[in-house]
Amino acid sequence: MESVCAGNRTGGSNPLASAIFCCIIETMNESVIELKGITKRYGYGDTESFALKDFDLTVKRGEFIMIMGPSGCGKTTLLNVLGLLDKATEGSYFLDGEDVSGFSSTRQARIRAKKIGFIFQNFNLIMDLPVIENVALPLVYTGHPKSARLMQASSALARFRLQEREYYFPSQLSGGQQQRVAIARAIVSDPEIILADEPTGNLDSRSSRIVMEELKAIHEEGNTIIMVTHNPALTTYATRVINMLDGQIDTDVKTVSDQNLPKPVSERKAARRSRRKSGRRR
Numbered sequence: 001m002e003s004v005c006a007g008n009r010t011g012g013s014n015p016l017a018s019a020i021f022c023c024i025i026e027t028m029n030e031s032v033i034e035l036k037g038i039t040k041r042y043g044y045g046d047t048e049s050f051a052l053k054d055f056d057l058t059v060k061r062g063e064f065i066m067i068m069g070p071s072g073c074g075k076t077t078l079l080n081v082l083g084l085l086d087k088a089t090e091g092s093y094f095l096d097g098e099d100v101s102g103f104s105s106t107r108q109a110r111i112r113a114k115k116i117g118f119i120f121q122n123f124n125l126i127m128d129l130p131v132i133e134n135v136a137l138p139l140v141y142t143g144h145p146k147s148a149r150l151m152q153a154s155s156a157l158a159r160f161r162l163q164e165r166e167y168y169f170p171s172q173l174s175g176g177q178q179q180r181v182a183i184a185r186a187i188v189s190d191p192e193i194i195l196a197d198e199p200t201g202n203l204d205s206r207s208s209r210i211v212m213e214e215l216k217a218i219h220e221e222g223n224t225i226i227m228v229t230h231n232p233a234l235t236t237y238a239t240r241v242i243n244m245l246d247g248q249i250d251t252d253v254k255t256v257s258d259q260n261l262p263k264p265v266s267e268r269k270a271a272r273r274s275r276r277k278s279g280r281r282r
């Protein structure tokens with residue numbers, strides 16, 4: 001990426017056009033996440049162990065990263081740190097360019113609610129709440145009235161063809177349907193980052209494929225997805241595959257270049273806003 005821009009700046013026939021082109025490409029693919037020297041340590045002295053060790057990671061907007069590696073290598077810890085559910089012992093975490101590692105838990109929770117959606121292996125639905133209320137849960141932070149939150153949840157469920165099950169309880173749904181409810185809950189507040197910890201781990205192959213197709217569609221809209229999986233066959237959905245070992249990156253392979261990642265959601269929103277504005281002016 002740097003070499004493309006460097007080449008254009010120095011060798012292009014129109015330096016101004018080259019500079020603008022590079023500026024656009026750089027904005028499109030700016031880092032959404034940057035981890036620097038993240039360490040997560042448990043215990044002290046004889047009992048000391050590391051779930052993550054001096055871990056560096058830069059994630060560009062629009063990447064679909066699959067994290068693989070043996071049990072206990074730190075995959076869930078990594079997602080928990082990324083999702084601001086767990087604090088690292090050392091290191092810095094930049095989210096949208098802001099160092100969030102030192103923020104208070106309340107401030108982290110607010111950022112989490114706005115920017116990050118979670119999908120878990122065991123769905124993590126609240127069994128005594130109807131589906132629609134489960135999906136509306138992340139919207140509590142918005143401060144909108146309950147009726148508005150339920151309407152938003154209803155349209156998220158419609159996207160996953162579950163509108164007829166809104167008032168079912170999770171136990172009345174199949175595993176695949178429960179995971180689609182969980183995906184609806186993850187995207188209901190329109191976050192740009194989706195973190196998924198083995199989302200297909202408890203599903204049969206058919207439901208697994210449906211869930212992966214939904215995640216693919218969410219990614220193609222320009223969202224950034226970081227997903228842990230044990231299933232190598234699923235890496236075909238990824239733009240980058242990271243193998244972890246003992247709390248560190250073992251291998252890191254990009255299968256799609258940064259220039260070819262989907263256009264980030266933020267840009268689409270800005271374009272929509274400007275289209276609406278120019279429409280109003282006409």
Ligand SMILES: Nc1ncnc2c1ncn2[C@@H]1O[C@H](COP(=O)(O)OP(=O)(O)O)[C@@H](O)[C@H]1O
Nearest residue numbers: 042050051069070071072073074075076077078
């Ligand atoms: N609360 C905890 N206390 C002590 N050790 C922990 C704790 N949580 C995780 N670990 C250890 O951290 C390592 C990484 O765990 P985890 O991130 O769950 O791995 P993975 O998801 O790759 O299976 C493991 O060795 C695990 O035993």
Ligand SMILES: [Mg+2]
Nearest residue numbers: 075076077197
């Ligand atoms: Mg795990």
